Amino acid sequence: MTMPVQNNHSPDKARFLILHDFPGPGIEALWREFLGRVAFPAHYDTPEFFLEPYWMDNHPFAVLAFADSKIVGVLTGLHEGEEVVSGLPSRPQVCLDQKADEVLTTDILAEGLLREARGVNLITLYSWVSTPLPAFQQRGFGVREMEGNVVLDLSAGAQALFDNFAKNRRRDIRLAIRNGIEVSEATTAEDLQAYWEVYSAWRKTERKQIHHNLSFASIEKVHHMRGNHRRFLARYQGKVIAAAGVRLCTGGLIEYANNCSLDEFMKLLPNDLLVWRAIEWSCQHGFKRYSLGGAHPFLRKWGGTVVPIYRYRLDRTLFRRHDLKESIAGTARNLVRRMPLPLQRRIRKVFGKQPVKS
Numbered sequence: 001m002t003m004p005v006q007n008n009h010s011p012d013k014a015r016f017l018i019l020h021d022f023p024g025p026g027i028e029a030l031w032r033e034f035l036g037r038v039a040f041p042a043h044y045d046t047p048e049f050f051l052e053p054y055w056m057d058n059h060p061f062a063v064l065a066f067a068d069s070k071i072v073g074v075l076t077g078l079h080e081g082e083e084v085v086s087g088l089p090s091r092p093q094v095c096l097d098q099k100a101d102e103v104l105t106t107d108i109l110a111e112g113l114l115r116e117a118r119g120v121n122l123i124t125l126y127s128w129v130s131t132p133l134p135a136f137q138q139r140g141f142g143v144r145e146m147e148g149n150v151v152l153d154l155s156a157g158a159q160a161l162f163d164n165f166a167k168n169r170r171r172d173i174r175l176a177i178r179n180g181i182e183v184s185e186a187t188t189a190e191d192l193q194a195y196w197e198v199y200s201a202w203r204k205t206e207r208k209q210i211h212h213n214l215s216f217a218s219i220e221k222v223h224h225m226r227g228n229h230r231r232f233l234a235r236y237q238g239k240v241i242a243a244a245g246v247r248l249c250t251g252g253l254i255e256y257a258n259n260c261s262l263d264e265f266m267k268l269l270p271n272d273l274l275v276w277r278a279i280e281w282s283c284q285h286g287f288k289r290y291s292l293g294g295a296h297p298f299l300r301k302w303g304g305t306v307v308p309i310y311r312y313r314l315d316r317t318l319f320r321r322h323d324l325k326e327s328i329a330g331t332a333r334n335l336v337r338r339m340p341l342p343l344q345r346r347i348r349k350v351f352g353k354q355p356v357k358s
Contacts, residue, residue: 016112017064022050034071038095041252043228045095049076053218063112072100084117086125089146107135121316129308141312148308150292150299158283176273183277186231192223194240202260234270242270254287
């Protein structure tokens with residue numbers, strides 16, 4: 001743990017604290033009290049971020065911003081090789097006290113992040129459009145709007161959501177039920193083993209490129225973190241054929257975290273029913289916002305609103321080579337889009353970017 005550091009802009013009222021492990025009782029209590037002043041905090045905004053098994057080798061950290069002896073902002077992140085990163089294009093990991101000074105809070109977080117990233121030439125973080133980070137821009141971070149996530153407002157309840165789905169979405173859910181698909185929460189050791197078997201087979205699918213490579217030990221640990229994770233299993237004739245997980249922060253945001261399925265059973269539509277049962281579960285447990293973790297066509301069909309996510313990036317390399325590479329790639333993509341569709345497909349195939357049907 002890095003000791004509290006006085007902030008140069010307001011030495012009597014503000015400071016930051018950098019953590020590299022689960023906090024002690026005093027800081028933990030302040031952190032949890034802060035989360036009550038955040039609009040829809042997510043799981044990775046909480047102290048349990050340090051209990052996740054996925055990134056123990058990536059030196060997880062948290063920057064806590066203080067004002068008047070209270071925490072007013074939190075940012076969590078990782079060291080990934082030559083980059084320090086907070087979140088993903090589909091998963092921000094920064095949150096602010098709704099009543100605190102936005103500029104001051106983000107300046108404290110920026111100072112703490114720069115302290116943590118000393119010697120690193122690429123620093124990246126992501127934030128919801130509703131949580132702007134003005135001080136990061138003032139400190140030279142470039143800002144780019146990403147596609148964002150489909151976010152469902154659950155406040156009206158599950159039945160109202162279902163009634164407002166597109167006709168083909170309601171049809172597919174009912175068809176999955178008629179096909180004999182049953183969904184239940186994974187709770188037992190047998191459920192864990194069944195999930196592992198589906199996950200392992202899914203990783204070998206030829207339908208699309210899979211980037212997951214989790215160990216059984218990691219999956220088992222998450223299985224027991226029921227305060228922050230839940231998994232749902234889809235069965236056909238007693239056999240688990242698909243699964244989906246959610247991350248959650250009690251009183252905050254619930255997030256669709258992952259999905260895996262057996263290709264030979266896709267025609268039975270297990271994933272449609274999995275998403276729907278997870279939505280029902282979320283409504284039953286009092287959650288008001290559900291992020292589907294992306295905005296690709298399958299997720300857009302659930303309605304909701306596509307909420308933008310902003311990337312803030314500071315490229316301190318010689319000639320800002322990361323920004324330059326991205327600019328060149330963007331120009332190339334724009335050129336390809338102007339070409340006839342058959343030629344676009346040929347180019348994408350050559351470069352291994354042929355779109356995959358969902």
